[in-house]
Amino acid sequence: MKQRVRFPRAAVTGGVALAMVLSLSACGGGSDDAAGRADEIHVLVYGDATNKVEKQLVETFNKTSKVKAVLDTIPGADYQAKLQTVINSKQAPDVFFNWGGGSIKPFVDAGLLMPLDDFIAKDPGLKSNFLPSVFNTAEVDGKAYGVPMRGTQPVMLFHNKKVLREAGVSAPKTWDELLAAVKTLKAKGVTPIALGGGDKWPTQMWFQYVYDRVAGPELFRKALSGDKSAWESADSKKALGMIKELVDAGAFGTNYDSVKFTDGGSPALLATGKAAFELMGSWEYATQQDAHPDFAASDLGYGTFPTVAGGKGDPANLAGNTNNFYSVLKRTKHPEAVAEFLKLQYSDEFVKAQLGVGNLPTTTNTPDFLDTSANPAYSKYQYDLVAKAPAFQLSWDQAYPPAATTTIHTAVQQFFNGQIDADGFIASMQSLPAA
Amino acid sequence: MTTATAPAVDSEQTERTAPPRGRSASEVGRPGFAWAAPAAVFFGLFAIVPLALVVVLSFAGWDGLGPPRFVGLDNWKKLLDDPVMLESLWLSVLLTGLGVLVQTPIALLLGVWAAGHQRNRAVLSAVYFVPLLLSVTAVSVLWRAVLDPNFGVPSQARWLFGDGNLLGTQAGAIGVLAFVGAWQFTPLHTLIYQGAARAIPKVLYQAAEIDGAGRYRRFFHITLPQLRNSIITSTILMVVGGLTTFDTVLILTQGGPGTDTTISAYYMYQKAFKSFDFGAGAAVALLLVLVATVISLVLVRLSGYDRMRSTMEGL
Structure with missing residues (x-):
């Protein structure tokens, strides 16, 4: 019967194509790729020009560490959506880039993130080496969940x-x-x-x-x-x-x-x-x-x-934007290695590399290197603003x-x-x- | 017994007892189900199964993190109370309607004109076809730049565009969306009409000319009726395309200003992939499926697409 054949075509192409788009995202993480991950930590970052710095730091880390870090990037626009689907799957990274505040709040609520208090207790530098108005941004319910890792x-x-x-x-x-x-x-x-x-x-x-x-x-x-x-x-x-x-x-x-x-x-x-x-x-x-x-x-x-x-x-x-942050997943198998990796985020090498690509880091040792930035006057002006700001409001849509x-x-x-x-x-x- | 010599055999009997020479059409090379299997499996896997999953999802709350939570009719209740949802359906229908109204006459005239075999027409038809070859995304980005109020065409034509705030007002934004859609998709429909117009038998025109019919009479009394089936086909394509428009909105207006161009497909995307409320997104998707289904049904009924007759009767 012609009527029966024709009708679903017109209607179903209209509707189902849409429905498909939606549900495809639902089938994300399934397969386990635990193979070869035994002594690796995966670092997931937003894919853009700054990846150069992240790559360099991962290499530095891998020179001395037994547990090797692997850098994974997701091109900018897709980052948040991809992160959302991958973070509770078996392919979840150990450490990942985020914007602090509201961007990690749902993950904290879902019990996925590790509070960094223990790390900080062992190495107070993980907190004291950063400008407080920036570090605060990644605190959720009074606990620290992120370490600043790019520029302010x-x-x-x-x-x-x-x-x-x-x-x-x-x-x-x-x-x-x-x-x-x-x-x-x-x-x-x-x-x-x-x-x-x-x-x-x-x-x-x-x-x-x-x-x-x-x-x-x-x-x-x-x-x-x-x-x-x-x-x-x-x-x-x-x-x-x-x-x-x-x-x-x-x-x-x-x-x-x-x-x-x-x-x-x-x-x-x-x-x-x-x-x-x-x-x-x-x-x-x-x-x-x-x-x-x-x-x-x-x-x-x-x-x-x-x-x-x-x-x-x-x-x-x-x-x-106060800064971007590295947060750590609770289920990471190598918390010690992760802590070591996070320490690199206030190293001199980190600051120099970030300034080199035009970012302004928010570590307390940053002023020592501001003369090496592409535009020292502008960098110093900004750094002073951030260092002296009693409060640094994270953008509302990110808070x-x-x-x-x-x-x-x-x-x-x-x-x-x-x-x-x-x-x-x-x-x-x-x-x-x-x- | 042969059918040729039996004067009054009823057709049912003929089919059952037909000898090899007089086989009915239904038996000639009719493929079995196996032939349809690949397409059926593909359709089932990528259309039916996801649709079923979306139905399930529309009764759940899910942010992509934990397992989906069953919430009953919550998503649906919220959706039906949501002014943006109702507005989005209306906007989808409006944009679709505008698309049909703008594109059909242009495509029809262009197509009939392009059906002529003159060389200049062939060359220009090829030029008209170009927008269809470009990606929707590229076209949207292009028009966004061309229509920039400060550096684009509007800044040079103040008498026409005023302050150039095309994408900042609802009327302007809808106009731009309809225009860009028409610019991109009119060529496709022109092509449909061109092909159909070329298939109209010449004898009809010759006979009309002998009867003294002028150019307009020939168009309205021969060309248009002969293109009837093509008009229906093209309209249905426009409606389906219009209701599923998404990319132009994403790039040109992002549903703005405010929610003034938030059509259902874009609203679904916002809910699911911006707000990570996949349950609500699934509900919007289903509602859109429902509306698209009803509209298609009505269209099929009204147009007689289901019992499409040949336009070759009497020839």
Whole structure:
């Protein structure tokens, strides 16, 4: 019968293809590859240019250790999804790269990770050799679960020196100066602030800093621990009011949601002088050096986020990516070897190699080598910021577990474009699960 | 007894007692089940089994870490109360509808035009075909760059695009998605129509010309009716393709602004692979299967695809 044959084709191709995509991920780890793993530890890292350093350290480790380390990499974009499927299987690594905070919280809850307290008790250097505001990020429920293993990336307010000069504006130190600068720049026909709203996380950066300046880091910590009332506090509403004021003043222009940072859109705005400021992670510098080397060399200025009069947050507080971390799985067969491997993460060799690829490590011995970095002035400035910061707020979407990311990103975008008001934003944030 | 000489044998009897010379079609070279086995096994393994697993998963809570936990109807209850889910279904249908409305007339006209055997038409048809050869991902990235509000076409055509905030508004983002989809897939449908239009017997046109039918009458009274089956085929392809669109959304809008272009397929991906809530993702997937099934059913019924008649009747 023709009818019977035809119909499933049309419908089933439509639906089942989708269903397949989903369930394929379900069949992940099954087979055991224990063969040859007896005296190996597997180190899983995010695949990118920094792997050079990780490779070097693994080689150094293998020279002296009886247990050999094996470096496995997963290309960037797939990392979190692949990690999630592999971590509770037999192919799970012994040590793996992560972002601290919410990125490891689900694994801690599932009882997969080893608290590093014993390691630290044996070698206090595993904690004391790192900047505390960074080390804290990988603490979950008061226990340390990660050792910093790459560079720190605080968010800073970058500007185009030439545009500011021509507009007769100086880099703003306070929120009011920022608002005044926005007004002046707008009158000159310049978009005051470049924003890659299409990526959503650049928009989130504004919330992180304004909340921290107004309410201090405590508000977010409270909210993160599950106290939803934090979001409806007076400070929260004040922060939202300030952001709204900035957006309504035209600080970001009107088409920021069609612009992305990741495809080079917003950095180009800053570099070509179409915009005056951009709030971005410290990688902005490398991005500009790569895409607009002349601009990076002569006109790229940087500074901290403006202070807010009457705000509770310390003006030296930072937000951004504190660092990446190595965490250890409970089921590792070679905890001693892992501890030795982690010790390499504060060695002189580690610091030199990281600086060599443009990362800024967060070990206490880093200042000794800052002169060897590609841009000593910039590295020193950043290192001082991080070393002196009373609090370093991990990006919200990383502080919460991955399940919260979409909700946060949607809320910040909708608040900026006016689809939701302060109450709508508060309700969205209150719908997040506690971390 | 031979069928040739038996005047009034009923057909059933003929089939049963047919001698070698007059075998009915059903017996001629009809392959056994073994022939279908590879395809059936493949389909079962990669379509039916996963579908069954997804059904199971939709009643479970699973983040990929521990074993799945049975949660009954929780995922479904949450889904039906979820405004984003309902919106996503509507958006999927809207985008699909837009795709059909935009692509069908263009593809139809282009296809009929390209069916001519003139050399310039052959050359241009080859050019029109190019977008189909590019990967959807590459096409999306390309259009994202072309439509950049500050450095792309909109910055040079303010009179048309205003501030160029195409991807920052719902109407703009949906328009871009429909446009990029049309740019990429119109060639496929053009090809279908080109082939079909070439198959229309010339005698029909010749007869019409003798009767004094002009160009438009010939198009509406000969070409269109003759393309009926191709229109149905092409529409069904568009609907299936439209409901499963995913890559263009992932690259161009990521479901934004807000959730304004979060179509069901993208929502499923978000739930499963961004939030690691595989149970909820499975439920979205099933709902999409359900909706796609209903739409296909309706389409098949309405269009008469199930009892497709030949357009060669009377020739």
